[in-house]
Amino acid sequence: MFENLREDFNTHQRDPWRQGVWVMAVYRFGRWRYKIRPAFLRRPLSLLYKFLKIGVQIAAGIDLPCETQVGRRLRIEHFGGIVISGDTVIGDDVTLRHGVTLGLRRTGVAGAPVIGDRVDIGAGAKILGPVRIGAGAVIGANAVVLCDVPAGALAVGVPARIKKHRHPTLQEAA
Structure with a gap:
């Protein structure tokens, strides 16, 4: 600890x-x-x-229940409005900004996000349901992510769409 x-x-x-x-x-x-x-x-x-x-x-x-699985070096950049479901899994070196929600899509329906390593989540972004966010992905401000985001991708919009995809280098993947 x-x-x-x-x-x-x-x-x-x-x-x-x-x-x-x-x-x-x-x-x-x-x-x-x-x-x-x-x-x-x-x-x-x-x-x-x-x-x-x-x-x-x-x-x-900021609501971060101890049931959430959080990796190392989670950076919470800004004050307030962050809600994280207890079922969420967060990888290493993830950055969260204000207004982020990581949680269930509907009450009573199982399935919470799994966030990979080195993911950068913009202000006001919502990641809902049993989605996987790949390592090194960037989630744009105010994006509503309802489907998987591949490693190294940029997801923006409501609902979020993949705008660009870059393959992580060997050093980033390690």
Whole structure:
């Protein structure tokens, strides 16, 4: 947990006032508490997590539940309006900007996005349903993504369309 926290802090330019640092610290704590055995020791930590999560939601406007699978170095660029479903999977080195939603297409229908490594998601973008976003893809501002986006592609529009596709170099794919 502490290695991940240090990495998250460095990802946010070592600035303790960036809301992304707060959100990631509460997220990492929430994931870590599941490892505590026995259950009677975990319960007070779970209660503390719930209060911290609500506090960070109010202060930062970002909802990142600990059930979400987040890779390393998630960068949350801007304050507010970010909602992420607990079923979402996020890869390494992903960048999120304000107003992003990663979630289910409809309530009660299973299937959340899987975001690859090094994906850049623009402000106001919505990625909904069981879609896969390939490594190195760029999702344009205010795009509504309802289908898979290949690696290295640019997706823009409502609904999103693939505008250009570049093949990642060997170094990027590694």
